[in-house]
Amino acid sequence: MNCIFCDIVNRLENAEILYEDNETMAFLDIRPFNHGHSLVIPKNHYSNFLEVSNEDLSAMMKLVQKLANSVKTSLNADGYNILSNNGIAAGQTIFHCHFHIIPRFNSDGFKFKMNLKEYEENEMREIAFKIKENLK
Numbered sequence: 001m002n003c004i005f006c007d008i009v010n011r012l013e014n015a016e017i018l019y020e021d022n023e024t025m026a027f028l029d030i031r032p033f034n035h036g037h038s039l040v041i042p043k044n045h046y047s048n049f050l051e052v053s054n055e056d057l058s059a060m061m062k063l064v065q066k067l068a069n070s071v072k073t074s075l076n077a078d079g080y081n082i083l084s085n086n087g088i089a090a091g092q093t094i095f096h097c098h099f100h101i102i103p104r105f106n107s108d109g110f111k112f113k114m115n116l117k118e119y120e121e122n123e124m125r126e127i128a129f130k131i132k133e134n135l136k
């Protein structure tokens with residue numbers, strides 16, 4: 001299978017690696033929103049978030065939290081975004097599950113909150129109902 005993140009795990013592709021253990025790895029994103037923008041991945045290949053095993057999920061999220069702290073502290077960031085794009089519609093370009101940790105600065109001017117929508121009457125309740133049905 002052709003996967004650049006698996007290649008990084010297997011040392012077939014270079015990356016600025018920040019951390020690794022048996023289950024997870026973290027490295028710098030080569031096209032950062034801000035310097036220090038990092039990626040956390042499970043070493044096993046899962047094409048998206050929903051496929052990740054419970055064990056790898058827990059290891060990955062622990063590393064996301066640890067790295068968010070380290071990125072924020074080391075770069076003296078004012079905040080950070082944690083996000084995972086899943087599916088082409090969501091902007092996913094690498095189909096090996098990953099979380100972005102993006103350091104944010106009061107002055108960086110990025111606007112993530114674009115195109116916010118509104119609900120019509122009852123729409124919130126109907127949508128919540130559909131989502132809750134699939135949580136059962």
Ligand code: AMP
Nearest residue numbers: 004015028029030031085091092093094
């Ligand atoms: P996404 O668009 O959410 O799938 O994120 C993929 C991210 O991987 C992008 O932010 C890319 O800049 C980053 N990326 C792609 N190739 C590499 C690489 N070889 N090393 C580090 N980051 C990469």
Ligand code: ZN
Nearest residue numbers: 003006045096
């Ligand atoms: Zn992979």
